[in-house]
Amino acid sequence: MFPEFTLRYARLPEHFFLRFDPVPVKAPRLVAFNRPLAEELGFDLDAFDADQAAEWFSGNAVPQGAEPVAQAYAGHQFGHFNPRLGDGRAVLLGEVVDRAGRLRDIQLKGAGMTPFSRGADGRAPLGPVLREYLVSEAMHVMGVPTTRALAAVTTGERVFRRVPEPGAVLTRVATSHLRVGTFQYFAARDDVEAVRTLAEMAIERHYPELAEVDEGERYLALVEAVAARQARLVARWMGLGFIHGVMNTDNCSIAGETIDYGPCAFMEAYDPATVFSSIDEGGRYAYRNQPWIAQWNLARLAETLIPLIDDDQERAVARATELIKRYEPLYEAEWLAVMREKLGLATEEEGDRALVDAFLEAMQAGRADFTLAFRRLGEAVEEDAPALLERFESDEGLRAWLPRWRERLAREDAGPAAIAERMRAVNPLYIPRNHRVEEALAAAAEDDFAPFETLREVLADPFTEQPGREAYAQPAPPTEAVFRTFCGT
Numbered sequence: 001m002f003p004e005f006t007l008r009y010a011r012l013p014e015h016f017f018l019r020f021d022p023v024p025v026k027a028p029r030l031v032a033f034n035r036p037l038a039e040e041l042g043f044d045l046d047a048f049d050a051d052q053a054a055e056w057f058s059g060n061a062v063p064q065g066a067e068p069v070a071q072a073y074a075g076h077q078f079g080h081f082n083p084r085l086g087d088g089r090a091v092l093l094g095e096v097v098d099r100a101g102r103l104r105d106i107q108l109k110g111a112g113m114t115p116f117s118r119g120a121d122g123r124a125p126l127g128p129v130l131r132e133y134l135v136s137e138a139m140h141v142m143g144v145p146t147t148r149a150l151a152a153v154t155t156g157e158r159v160f161r162r163v164p165e166p167g168a169v170l171t172r173v174a175t176s177h178l179r180v181g182t183f184q185y186f187a188a189r190d191d192v193e194a195v196r197t198l199a200e201m202a203i204e205r206h207y208p209e210l211a212e213v214d215e216g217e218r219y220l221a222l223v224e225a226v227a228a229r230q231a232r233l234v235a236r237w238m239g240l241g242f243i244h245g246v247m248n249t250d251n252c253s254i255a256g257e258t259i260d261y262g263p264c265a266f267m268e269a270y271d272p273a274t275v276f277s278s279i280d281e282g283g284r285y286a287y288r289n290q291p292w293i294a295q296w297n298l299a300r301l302a303e304t305l306i307p308l309i310d311d312d313q314e315r316a317v318a319r320a321t322e323l324i325k326r327y328e329p330l331y332e333a334e335w336l337a338v339m340r341e342k343l344g345l346a347t348e349e350e351g352d353r354a355l356v357d358a359f360l361e362a363m364q365a366g367r368a369d370f371t372l373a374f375r376r377l378g379e380a381v382e383e384d385a386p387a388l389l390e391r392f393e394s395d396e397g398l399r400a401w402l403p404r405w406r407e408r409l410a411r412e413d414a415g416p417a418a419i420a421e422r423m424r425a426v427n428p429l430y431i432p433r434n435h436r437v438e439e440a441l442a443a444a445a446e447d448d449f450a451p452f453e454t455l456r457e458v459l460a461d462p463f464t465e466q467p468g469r470e471a472y473a474q475p476a477p478p479t480e481a482v483f484r485t486f487c488g489t
Helices: 035-041 050-058 126-141 180-187 192-206 215-240 287-304 313-325 327-342 352-365 370-380 396-409 416-424 434-445 450-459
Strands: 017-019 029-033 069-071 075-077 080-082 090-097 103-109 148-160 164-174
Touching: 029 050, 035 148, 050 148, 050 164, 075 180, 126 148, 126 164, 126 434, 126 450, 164 434, 180 192, 180 287, 192 215, 215 287, 215 313, 215 327, 287 313, 287 327, 313 327, 327 352, 352 396, 370 416, 434 450
Parallel strands: none
Antiparallel strands: 017 069, 029 148, 069 090, 075 080, 090 103, 103 164, 148 164
16 A cells, blocks of 8 residues: 655665664554545555554554664754754654655654653654644645645553543654754764765755755755745744744754644734743744744754855855845745735735734734634725624724725725635635644544544635534634643653
8 A cells, every 4th residue: 555665864874863663552543544645645545444554554564665763863942952852752664756756754753762762752642643633734735835644543552741641643744854953963963974965865855956056055055945945934824823832943844844733823813922832931932933933943054054165164154144144034025925915915015014014913902813804804805894893802903904905905906806815815714723623632532533523624625614614713712712732742
């Protein structure tokens, strides 16, 4: 059933990883399988067998051709450097070439204690596995670059975090698992050749257009290319009210994908200072800080490449610093492009930034739900819409802003119906609202997967009104609001 593996990472020198076979589990059961993704990857679905799939996706059986490894990496965690992290509960089975010719990693997450586990059990609770499944697939459908979920398997065992929970294993697919922290691991050991090897792998896999760049410029160009993808990625997060929650350098993908959905959440009432993660006590990774944390992480990547950028360290640092400074206007342009789309603007004018800022200020003053305020705005192109106004506890700011917006729309080369249609195409109605996710996870912990399946179906079509499912678009009632999320590690 598995497509043929083409091993790349496992063919690197052995100090890049530790060979590790997944630790078998007691009673694996397949509870979620992403058939469309499996089709993309080249799985033989005619030969699909749920029992055999449960064996493979739990790690009880290693697919033919796979050579499982735990990858080495380091990372800045909340600003503090740890020189040795690595895959403490994950194993890379290997890479496959999908039907579109793209190289994709297949990784088991929750596969047991590896030499990188640092005393942890190497397992994953069911709740965080299903959260990552739901949120990563929702992000994919909404057009955000992301790792994806192929399968979830329960293990028949309990894991112990805050309370005992059912255990599970997630099968994750990524264009690679190269992280800023992967580069940091070898830079911290002054292993310049290993850093060069990683850089060349990143170029081959993700930025092949840089292969012909002279070596003296290639590695600086790599940082610039990664910065462009990070700017685009975080701008899309911001446009959805998404808060990653733990933007450590080991969670910053060189490919520009969202990776490691731990204490992530979607903001409801708009407030730029919003934090959900229970471990982010200082608000380092608050919603408003995400663009600048991405820049900080990029600076850490550039530091690892200093010996490759220029033989003169002082000159290399100056060149890298100048490049990192260019991230800010790059991000601002990406963010403004996202927000223009959300406001129905296809053209660019000098006052657009002020127009966006004024709408966000009105949302904050009115404690409006971020997702529904943008969604219902499309109904107010010509006249005030009750569904929009009711989203604001106080609508004075909104009423003052709407005439400015309509005046700006009048200069667009499109009529009201066309503008409203393109706004519906970029402003989702359904997101993985925290209370709905928690509801599904709580039921799954009692072996009831119906709420999970329903939520998965809703999130598969986030831009289309789904009759009978109106409740899934609504913010949490005060008694059900979720203000803290947990990593699950």
